[in-house]
Structure formats: C-alpha cells, structure tokens
Amino acid sequence: MTTEAEKPKLAREEILLRTILDFQEGWLVNLGSGLPSYIANYCSPERNVVFHAENGVVGMGRMATREEVNINLTNALAQHILLVPGASIIDHVDSFALVRSGRLSATVMGAYHVASNRDFANVSRDPNVGGSGGGAMDMARNAQRVFIVMEHVSSEGQPKLLKRCTLPLTCPGVVTRVFTDLGVFDFGEDCFVIKEIAPGWTVDEVRALSEGDIVAAPDLKEIDLKALHEAIASDG
C-alpha cells in the first residue's frame, strides 16, 4: 500500500506547465519571484503571451545562458534574461503605472498561505511584521487575475490552503486560482473548489493536507500529465 508521503505529486515543472495552459493569447502576465519566474523558460512565444518584469520589461523571454549574459538586462530578481521580438523597455515608474491601471491580465506568484476567502499571504513569515513583498502588493491589488503557484504543503508539512491566513496579508480577497502539486483550485462560498487533481490522488487525501474546506467540482478531472507535456512540447 502506498502512503500519502510516497505518492507522487506533480513536479515543480509540471505545476508551471499546467499554469501556462491557462494563459490566453494576448495576455500580459507578470511573473513573481521563485517558481513563477521560470515560467518564461517553458512558455513558447507562439502562445502570444507577453511577460512583464516589474523592473521595466514588457516582453521578457527565457533566462540567458552564460554566453548570452548582458549585465544591463535582468528581471526584477537580477536574473539575466533575454527579450522576445517586439519587446520594449520602460522605466520603473511606467512599469507600475501599467500595473496600477489594471493592464496586467494576470499576476503569477507564490504564497505561504491562501485562504478560502481568497485572501493570501506572501510578504512575511513573521505574523507581527508586515513586509512589503516587493511588488506583490501592487500586482495583487491591481491585476485582473491573481494566480498562486505553490507546493500544497509547506516544507514543514503544514497546510497552506487555510480557512483564514495567519500571516500578514499581501492582499485580501483577490486570489483567482491556485495551482499546487496536488491540483487546481478555484473558489466557492468560503471554500476551495478542486477542479483538477493530481494523478492517483483522491479528494479526501487532498483534504487531509489542507485546512480550508475543499469541495469537488462536478466536472473534477485528473490532470493528464502526458497531455500536459505534449501540449507544451508542441509549442516548439
């Protein structure tokens, strides 16, 4: 018998691939630090999704190899990047003018906690100190959609899908969808609605690793990893 601990979850790369499938042609998307910053490496330009880096890039491409490095071209995390054809460079002020005026189709970021009332927390691990989270508060408050990409439980094994966040909020009431290594989650009346589930997992097993209420969508389906890899590979 396989225990939960041994049961395979989605690999980090697969969480990112699944997230990319939600992007629609023409979207302008900001990628946050950590896991989301690698999305541009996997998403083909053929998808016509434009990535924004808040230090002033509209049209961010993949990370640069050592030979491709230009010290004057980085993302907000100081990772060396490339641009895609048609990209533009803007200053830091225009970069956030774009954010506050609601032009981001989506922002993708990590989180310590997401709550069933759509609150989330990713600025501070100290319950008493409210950090700034860099640009996270700006993105979360003003983007058209807030996508959270994270592992389902913390490295200490604690649930991250909660009834209410216990860390300082980045923004209340804004999360649109959560992508974890166990599934894809939307929101209902103060609950998470699981739309897609990792292969081999049951909803009860996912509930056991979550604190907030989880309701199964009527059309709940298993994530087809083979199709996921093929869909991304076909981007060429």
Add this chain to the structure above:
Amino acid sequence: MINKVVQTMDEAVSGIPDGATVMIGGFGSGIPYNLIAALHRQGAKELTVIAVNATTMNRTDIGFLEREGRIKTLISQAGDGRYPGIPQGTMVERIRAGGAGVPAFYTPTGVGTLLAEGKEHRDFNGRTYLLETALTADYALIPAWRADTFGNLQFEYTQRTINPTMARAANQTIVEVEEMVEGGELDPSFIHCPGVFVSQVVKIPPEPEGFHGRPLNIAGVPTRSRLGTRGV
C-alpha cells in the same frame, strides 16, 4: 550648455556631507557600483539612503555602508524588521512624485494590509485608496550607458529602472557612465534623461587589461564589471 564632466568617482562624491539624504539607483540591474564604492571611501555617515534595490543588503550594493553603521535611515521596498518595507510600486511613485513637484498621491496598493494602518484612506469612484507622500533627496547616485558632456543620458535595457526618476527627485544627481560623447552628439529624440536633471557625469575607468571578472575595490565593494556581451 555647461560641461558637467568630473574626472574621478571620488571627486564626484566629495561634496556629500554627513546626514545627507542620498538616493541610490537601480533594481536588479542599473546599480551605480563605482559611485557607491566612492561614497564608502569618502566616509560620509548618518546617511538617509533611499534605494529600491536594498534587497541584498549584505551583498553587492549598499550592504557595506549598512554594515559599518553609516546609514541612519533606509527607505526601501524591502523591509527587514529594522526598516519597514514599502510596496515597490508605491516606492517608485513616491520618487516620481518627488521629482514632479507633487507632494502626495492616492494609491490602491496596500489597502487591507498591515501597511495601511495609520494611513489616510479615501474613496474615489467606489474604490478605496491610501495617501502616500513624495520622496526627495539631496543627492542621487545613478549609472547610465552613455552621456554627453552636458549630462544628457541614455540607458541600456533594464539599466534604466528607477534611475531617470531619481535624477528628477534629487537636488544634485551624479552619474557614472560607460561611454562619454561630446555635447550635441546624442540625438535629442532619444535621450532618456535630459541633462537639466544631471549635475555631474563621470566616466567609469577601464578595467585592467586581461581582467574577466568583477574586481573588489579597497572597501571590498564590487566595482562595475564588463562581464557579458551586448545585444539581445
């Protein structure tokens, strides 16, 4: 127009007194490593430093100033327990407002969080906003890609970041540049920061022949590296 060229980094920062408010540019890239190193050698203390890029306090930029207790107050997007953080978009807009002669503005960012506590809230068109105030400085230290001798600037790629905005928000702006051309040689239609916002420009000295890394100066601060190539 006035020639704004200064010969050395040390000369450029020599007038910065104890207690000055200094903006230090860059975010991810666009950091004025040579001017920071010169400010370190110069010895000014009790500084109020305004820097979006203070996320790596112990690494490459202002960490050396911080560790030696030369910074009295740090105003940054990155809080670390000692200093409160500011949302990045709010931080850059505060600098923009400072350079635009606007004392304060309302922003939706931060509503409903700990950072909103004690701030004036006001509704416009059914949405709630926070009042934030402008930031200005005595000096701004920034890099640029190319300058003319009048102080007109061009930036390369994401070297731009907050730098042209800081130039507007400071009384005196000191710029380290990779290339210097004669006044009048830059196309007026492609200037990212006009010389009217610039006080001094100083050319980054060439690195020793055969050098292929990022040198440390006497203070242990990495100076500007030319590692890497140009172009997309």
